[in-house]
Amino acid sequence: MSVDVVMMDAERRVVEDHYVRTKGQPVEAMRRVLADILTRVPA
DSSP: OOOEEEEOTTTOEEEEEEEOOOTTTTHHHHHHHHHHHTSSSSS
16 A cells, blocks of 8 residues: 655646555555655645
8 A cells, every 4th residue: 555645836736746655554654744745845
């Protein structure tokens, strides 16, 4: 299983994209991806 995340801006350009293997922990994998994105992209 994997988590695929794509963040787009208002013009529909890809700002961030991530593909992460969940290793049986999909919620924790998503939390890690979102935390990583928030370190670089203002909320």
